[in-house]
Amino acid sequence: MKERNTLLINQSTIKELLDIADFNNLVHQTFQGLGDGTVINPTKLTLDLGETGGxxxxxxxxxxxxxYxxxxDIAGSKWxxxxxxxxxxxxxxYITGMILLINPHLGTFTAAxxxxxxxxxxxxxxxxxxxxYLLKKxxxxxxxxxxxxxASTNIRAIADLFDITELIVWNHRRSTAEAFAKKMQEHVKGVICVxxxxxxxxxxxxxxxxxxAQTPLIKAEWIKKGSIIFPLGSFQEIEDELILKADKIIVDHVEQALHRGALKKLTSEGKLSENDVFATLGELAIGKKEAGDLSQGITICIPIGTGAMDVAIAGEVYRRALEKGMGTAFDFEA
Incomplete structure (x- = not known):
C-alpha cells in the first residue's frame, strides 16, 4: 500500500480482528499510558445538535x-x-461514529x-x-x-475478567430486560434475575x-457499604446525595468527568471539584495510587470515556489489518 493511502476498515473486519480479551487488554494498556503520561488526551468537544432540546x-x-x-506512536480522533x-x-x-488515524510524523491519514x-x-x-483495579476477589x-x-458489552467484558455469580437486571421495559437476560446467560456463571x-x-x-435517564434512578438511601457504583449514562442516573456521601470518587479523566454526566450538576454548583476526586484509573493502573479496602465505604467510579481508548484500539486494528491484508486502501489525493 502506498504511504499516503488511507486504509478503510469496516465493522465486520474489526470484529474479525479483535475479541473481548483484546479489548480488555488494550484498554488496560491505555489506562497505564494515561497514568504514566505517554498518552495525551485532551478533553472531548461536543457539538449539540438538539440533544438538550435546543x-x-x-x-x-x-x-x-x-x-496520541x-x-x-499513533494519533487520531473519534467523531x-x-x-x-x-x-x-x-x-x-443510537450510536454512530468514525475513527481517523494519522501518522504523527507526517500528518498523513493512515486509516478510517x-x-x-x-x-x-x-x-x-x-x-x-x-x-x-478495585476488586480484590x-x-x-x-x-x-x-x-x-x-449493558451487553459491560457484562461481556466483566465476564472475561471475573466470574459473575449473580446478575440483577432492571430496565424500564421488562420485555427488553428478559431478552437481555437470555442473551447474557452464556456469559454469567451464576443466576440472572429480572x-x-x-x-x-x-x-x-x-x-x-x-x-x-435524565432523572435519578438510584437513591442514596438504598446503597449499602461496600458498593461500587458506575453511573455511565450521559445524564443524571444517581442522586446528588449519593455522590456527596461517597467515600471515594474515581474517574478516568478528571476534567471530563467533572463536567459531564453524573458529576456535572454538582460541579457547576460549586459543590464538587477536582479535590474531591480520590484517584484516576490511570493512577490505579500503574500503582501510583491504591484503591485500598472499599468494603466499608461507598465508591463511585466514572470512566466517562476517552478518545485514547478508541485511538489505541483502532491503532491495533490497523496494525493487524495491514499484516493480514484486510481493509480497503483509498487514495484521497488521487
Whole structure:
C-alpha cells in the first residue's frame, strides 16, 4: 500500500480482528499510558445538535475526541455521537461514529474505521478494567440498570475478567430486560434475575447504570457499604446525595468527568471539584495510587470515556489489518 493511502476498515473486519480479551487488554494498556503520561488526551468537544432540546432540533450530539498513544506512536480522533428523532425512526442504532488515524510524523491519514462498535466494546472494557483495579476477589455480583448494547458489552467484558455469580437486571421495559437476560446467560456463571423494582438491583456488589435517564434512578438511601457504583449514562442516573456521601470518587479523566454526566450538576454548583476526586484509573493502573479496602465505604467510579481508548484500539486494528491484508486502501489525493 502506498504511504499516503488511507486504509478503510469496516465493522465486520474489526470484529474479525479483535475479541473481548483484546479489548480488555488494550484498554488496560491505555489506562497505564494515561497514568504514566505517554498518552495525551485532551478533553472531548461536543457539538449539540438538539440533544438538550435546543437548536437545531435533531435530538442528537457529536463528540470530537482526539488522542496520541505513545506506545503505538499513533494519533487520531473519534467523531462519535448519538441520535434519536429521525435516526431512531429510520431504524438505525443510537450510536454512530468514525475513527481517523494519522501518522504523527507526517500528518498523513493512515486509516478510517467504523467507530460505533469500538465505542460500545471499549465502554464495557473500561468498566471491567476499573473493577480489575478495585476488586480484590475473582467473583462479583452485578446490578445493571438498562438492557441495551452497552449493558451487553459491560457484562461481556466483566465476564472475561471475573466470574459473575449473580446478575440483577432492571430496565424500564421488562420485555427488553428478559431478552437481555437470555442473551447474557452464556456469559454469567451464576443466576440472572429480572426485577421490576429498581431498588432490588441496588443490593449487588457493583451497580452499573447505562440508560438515557435524565432523572435519578438510584437513591442514596438504598446503597449499602461496600458498593461500587458506575453511573455511565450521559445524564443524571444517581442522586446528588449519593455522590456527596461517597467515600471515594474515581474517574478516568478528571476534567471530563467533572463536567459531564453524573458529576456535572454538582460541579457547576460549586459543590464538587477536582479535590474531591480520590484517584484516576490511570493512577490505579500503574500503582501510583491504591484503591485500598472499599468494603466499608461507598465508591463511585466514572470512566466517562476517552478518545485514547478508541485511538489505541483502532491503532491495533490497523496494525493487524495491514499484516493480514484486510481493509480497503483509498487514495484521497488521487
Amino acid at each position: 437548536y437545531p432540533p435533531y435530538e442528537g450530539f457529536m463528540n470530537a475526541m482526539p488522542a 498513544i505513545g506506545s503505538q 462519535v455521537g448519538g441520535f434519536l428523532g429521525e435516526r431512531k425512526a429510520a431504524g438505525l442504532p 474505521l467504523e467507530g460505533a462498535y469500538i465505542t460500545n466494546m471499549r465502554t464495557g472494557a473500561q468498566t471491567a478494567n476499573a473493577l480489575r 475473582p467473583t462479583v455480583t452485578i446490578g445493571i440498570y438498562g438492557a441495551g448494547m452497552q 426485577v421490576d423494582d429498581a431498588r432490588e438491583a441496588s443490593q449487588a456488589d457493583v451497580l452499573i447504570t447505562v440508560t438515557p
